[in-house]
Amino acid sequence: MQIAIKISKQVDDWDEFVDQLEQIEKSAKAECYDEETQVVTLLVDRKSIDDYYHPVGGRYPIESEGRTEWVEEVGVCVHSCKWHDHNIINAEQVCSELEGFTYVE
Numbered sequence: 001m002q003i004a005i006k007i008s009k010q011v012d013d014w015d016e017f018v019d020q021l022e023q024i025e026k027s028a029k030a031e032c033y034d035e036e037t038q039v040v041t042l043l044v045d046r047k048s049i050d051d052y053y054h055p056v057g058g059r060y061p062i063e064s065e066g067r068t069e070w071v072e073e074v075g076v077c078v079h080s081c082k083w084h085d086h087n088i089i090n091a092e093q094v095c096s097e098l099e100g101f102t103y104v105e
Contacts, residue, residue, distance in 0.1 A: 006089040
């Protein structure tokens with residue numbers, strides 16, 4: 001199963017980049033390139049991501065209109081998230097999805 005990642009990479013020739021990408025990981029697909037920010041969005045195999053994170057979260061009370069409601073928050077604390085030695089820019093989103101959480105910006 002694939003996951004969308006973003007990496008910083010200057011791409012001068014899109015076709016050449018796609019060819020290089022296939023040599024790195026056969027199943028990887030280049031989605032788009034933002035020339036201004038030099039960010040490439042890729043679809044890659046989840047197993048090819050080198051990640052180091054741990055889940056975090058907790059429950060706490062919120063008082064509203066005289067009632068107490070409990071809110072539970074969960075997330076991830078990312079220490080490292082790479083794809084073939086490229087740092088993943090959207091690491092928190094990627095690690096959240098790997099953990100099975102729904103990522104909300």
